[in-house]
């Protein structure tokens with residue numbers, strides 16, 4: 001267990017999700033501390049109250065009595081600290097949702113957190129909007145465009161991020177969808193973004209989801225239109241790692257066409273790997289899993305555009321672990337995986353470990369896990385440790401395609 005978060009709202013024990021023994025990474029950051037101090041009227045920097053007050057520690061607390069909406073809380077620090085205000089948490093991430101629910105329940109037994117997807121309808125009226133800046137501008141713009149029309153006149157709108165993640169485009173997004181915007185001075189290497197709701201604003205709409213067409217040289221997948229919601233991985237073009245995995249694995253899956261294989265696209269993003277597998281073998285039954293709601297919605301839309309057979313069984317599931325996604329043990333013949341190596345902006349290989357060991361659990365004996373990874377990540381070492389074997393099937397200057405057998 002890492003140190004508790006100490007903020008004016010209390011001393012709060014927080015855990016990431018999934019909970020790992022010996023976890024060294026904290027479940028909050030300086031932006032959470034900066035924002036929570038400001039909300040309590042206990043600013044970390046002078047002149048940061050909504051009224052531009054004079055000194056640190058002496059501003060006016062923010063009124064949290066109306067509808068409080070928290071967006072993109074990473075591990076639940078904000079939702080837990082503000083649980084008494086019964087906030088609505090809007091997050092794309094199943095991991096973030098599980099962390100926020102768990103932390104809230106531990107801090108306030110009996111409390112339940114209202115968690116919604118970015119694709120759900122916006123709350124009818126919002127009095128306080130607290131936005132942790134997401135890793136892509138596209139997702140921020142999409143979220144602001146959905147929520148801005150619900151802002152009550154005079155609503156409090158505050159963004160929070162580590163200073164390195166606040167760009168002029170971030171400020172411009174708040175100006176465009178909310179109104180006049182200024183940033184606080186930095187504290188704990190973080191900044192707050194204060195926006196005033198402009199009463200006469202006409203928020204522009206955004207053009208998501210977007211599509212791209214799979215380029216030449218990929219067999220049946222060439223010409224398929226992928227559908228990509230805001231913030232989904234490689235939303236504008238096929239990832240070059242995914243391309244090498246497709247070039248290597250699909251001819252082999254094609255040779256097994258006709259066999260009723262159960263194939264899992266783990267960390268599916270827009271679903272390009274699973275859709276290619278479905279096209280390679282019309283008898284295969286596909287399951288798509290991602291921890292991002294927007295990714296799973298994208299994969300479903302890509303699949304439905306590419307596969308005409310409506311009667312063909314297929315499954316789309318949101319979950320941060322394969323257990324959470326409800327995938328049974330020994331139920332899969334093949335897992336296709338292009339793992340992420342960033343988790344909520346922190347570089348970690350914990351997700352790859354999790355995905356590989358989850359894959360071993362859901363594969364039947366003799367089943368195969370196909371992985372694409374950057375050479376330098378050393379995934380073959382992990383796969384050997386978990387599966388006891390690992391074959392390098394293809395490689396180029398940057399990537400390796402690895403296969404491990406259960």
Ligand SMILES: C[S@@+](CC[C@H](N)C(=O)[O-])C[C@H]1O[C@@H](n2cnc3c(N)ncnc32)[C@H](O)[C@@H]1O
Pocket residue numbers: 095233234239242266267268269270271272273289290291292295319320321338339340351354
């Ligand atoms: C590198 S992208 C690959 C996307 C797609 N398969 C492709 O090749 O273009 C990794 C994906 O893993 C998802 N992801 C991250 N952590 C996850 C987890 N714990 N469980 C399931 N998916 C996860 C991300 O949301 C992202 O869509």
